[in-house]
Amino acid sequence: MLNTVKSEELYKIALDLMPGGVNSPVRAFGAVGRNPLFIDHAKGSYVYDVDGNKFIDYVCSWGPGILGHSHPEVLEEVVKACFDGLTFGAPTGKENQLAQLVQECVPSMEMMRMVSSGTEATMSAIRAARGFTGRDKIIKFKGCYHGHSDGLLVQAGSAALTQSVPDSSGVPASFAEQTLVALYNDKDSVRELFENNKDQIAALIVEPVAANMGVVIPDDDFLPFLREITEENGTILIFDEVITGFRLGVGGAQEWFGIKPDLSTFGKIVGGGMPMAIYGGRRDIMKNISPTGKVYQAGTLSGNPIATTAGIKTLEILRDHPELYTKIEANTKKLAEAYKVRAEKQGIAIHVNQIGSLMSAFFTGENVKDYAGATSSDTKAYADYFNYMLENGIYVAPSQFEAMFISAAHSDEDIQRTIDVLTK
Numbered sequence: 001m002l003n004t005v006k007s008e009e010l011y012k013i014a015l016d017l018m019p020g021g022v023n024s025p026v027r028a029f030g031a032v033g034r035n036p037l038f039i040d041h042a043k044g045s046y047v048y049d050v051d052g053n054k055f056i057d058y059v060c061s062w063g064p065g066i067l068g069h070s071h072p073e074v075l076e077e078v079v080k081a082c083f084d085g086l087t088f089g090a091p092t093g094k095e096n097q098l099a100q101l102v103q104e105c106v107p108s109m110e111m112m113r114m115v116s117s118g119t120e121a122t123m124s125a126i127r128a129a130r131g132f133t134g135r136d137k138i139i140k141f142k143g144c145y146h147g148h149s150d151g152l153l154v155q156a157g158s159a160a161l162t163q164s165v166p167d168s169s170g171v172p173a174s175f176a177e178q179t180l181v182a183l184y185n186d187k188d189s190v191r192e193l194f195e196n197n198k199d200q201i202a203a204l205i206v207e208p209v210a211a212n213m214g215v216v217i218p219d220d221d222f223l224p225f226l227r228e229i230t231e232e233n234g235t236i237l238i239f240d241e242v243i244t245g246f247r248l249g250v251g252g253a254q255e256w257f258g259i260k261p262d263l264s265t266f267g268k269i270v271g272g273g274m275p276m277a278i279y280g281g282r283r284d285i286m287k288n289i290s291p292t293g294k295v296y297q298a299g300t301l302s303g304n305p306i307a308t309t310a311g312i313k314t315l316e317i318l319r320d321h322p323e324l325y326t327k328i329e330a331n332t333k334k335l336a337e338a339y340k341v342r343a344e345k346q347g348i349a350i351h352v353n354q355i356g357s358l359m360s361a362f363f364t365g366e367n368v369k370d371y372a373g374a375t376s377s378d379t380k381a382y383a384d385y386f387n388y389m390l391e392n393g394i395y396v397a398p399s400q401f402e403a404m405f406i407s408a409a410h411s412d413e414d415i416q417r418t419i420d421v422l423t424k
């Protein structure tokens, strides 16, 4: 059994200070029936908790850590930047540098705006689309997550596809009404919404690879269909690449699938571990953002020099080392195979979805192509597996409905050790 004495002490104190003792809900470990570990530090592929336990980390801060923790080159640049000042509230050349890098990697980003979280990026992209089209309604997909702004915390009501309801207390029903909910990989559900809301839909937002209900891969014709139907209806297509951006290669999902969205959002990797996110795309849409246009959006710490520095160095390393993607993908495939072996050995059903360095092992016998498939998983079996992995020094997501994140810092030994534990 893991020694967790110090974590338990800190957790007890934290519980009194923060809801659930955490600053973001999934950290609370509620889905896996134990208390969270408090982290002391992290390096490369490892996290170390306050009790001195060491884990191979497959959470990687939920995606930003594609180079592993505390990458020496990134750290060096960040430390240097700190001595020049933490924030100015005035433009810097580094913002140009990061924007140019993003543009180089993702050519659809003709013009962009930096913000501090993925939530802000998606919220602002939707406002930009509404301002540009003069329409109010948007379409999102059940099981896709786009941050916690009011209009995006919405699920399909009981009369699915005709009525939307808030997915969180505190979200006014009148806000939820503006968000129509379709089903991932279900073209008919999208068609129906467009037919019933002619000339009213400002934007369709989608995770090009869904990674917040576990990883769910789009059917071959799904994204091309979304591109076509949005174009036909004068609706702005937004790819939420907060996870897929710079993970499925430097060009993200839009390069992988060869689809050009009107707007895109980036977060996680783009900040190299610091709070940084970006939205942008078509110049004719983006020039409507304040101060040039009438769509208001601002941020005291936006384009922060330290976050910008971490982002620049991270993207430079990724751009200059395409072999890192090859390595991460190969390792991801090895792990995917190991889950299949585990399923067979244990006589349990596991369905693995894998694309590039994104993967999820669902504890279900179903072929997971949408939210219904994902939620057919046996979450109790997942919790048992999570605890088994943790006891064996491997830190995976404390929820079935999250991706497994593999980084460039995971060595062959780390991967082999993980496979050994999985297939024991």
Ligand SMILES: *Cc1c(COP(=O)(O)O)cnc(C)c1O
Pocket (backbone or CB within 6 Å): 116, 117, 118, 119, 120, 122, 145, 146, 147, 148, 207, 212, 240, 241, 242, 243, 267, 268, 277
């Ligand atoms: C994490 C995530 C967000 C929200 O980003 P935050 O920085 O947590 O606000 C939005 N969209 C997707 C696809 C994400 O994975």
